[in-house]
Amino acid sequence: MVPQAVPGGVDHGGTDPGGTKLHSVGWVPGQPEHESDAEVTDLDPPRKFAFNAVEQGQIFRSEFILTPEGSATRVDRIFSMPKPPGFVGVVFPLIRAMIIKPGVRRGMNMLKANLESNAA
Numbered sequence: 356m357v358p359q360a361v362p363g364g365v366d367h368g369g370t371d372p373g374g375t376k377l378h379s380v381g382w383v384p385g386q387p388e389h390e391s392d393a394e395v396t397d398l399d400p401p402r403k404f405a406f407n408a409v410e411q412g413q414i415f416r417s418e419f420i421l422t423p424e425g426s427a428t429r430v431d432r433i434f435s436m437p438k439p440p441g442f443v444g445v446v447f448p449l450i451r452a453m454i455i456k457p458g459v460r461r462g463m464n465m466l467k468a469n470l471e472s473n474a475a
Contacts, residue, residue, distance in 0.1 A: 377406060384454050393417075401428075413437045432463060 375395040383389040397405035397418070405418035418433040438444050 382458075384458075430463070430466070432459065434459060 375398075377393045377395070379391050379393070381389055381391075391408045391410065393406040393408040395404070395406045396416070397403055402421055403419065404421075405416065408415045408417070413436070415437075416433075416435040418435075420431045420433070422429040422431070439447055443450070
């Protein structure tokens, strides 16, 4: 997903994340043009960036931890989401392993490639 500024969002110009909003459009299973709004919840440059997205009344949290490693930077993503109710909750470990984890890995690889191409 590609974040974009949201009209009416707040640009703090510093590390105070309160109220900063993002809008993204990207692929999720079954929705190639999925739109999502998120709010930055933690910003500690150059170490940490986190945001919450709300989907169908549920909060999905993404946190990026950046750690220097020599001349490179390690980026870890922590993704938290509620367990789906009912039957989907029962088969959710399979969905996570077969769809969500590969999608997150693909997104992290795209982020890496983008950052490395802009650094060159």
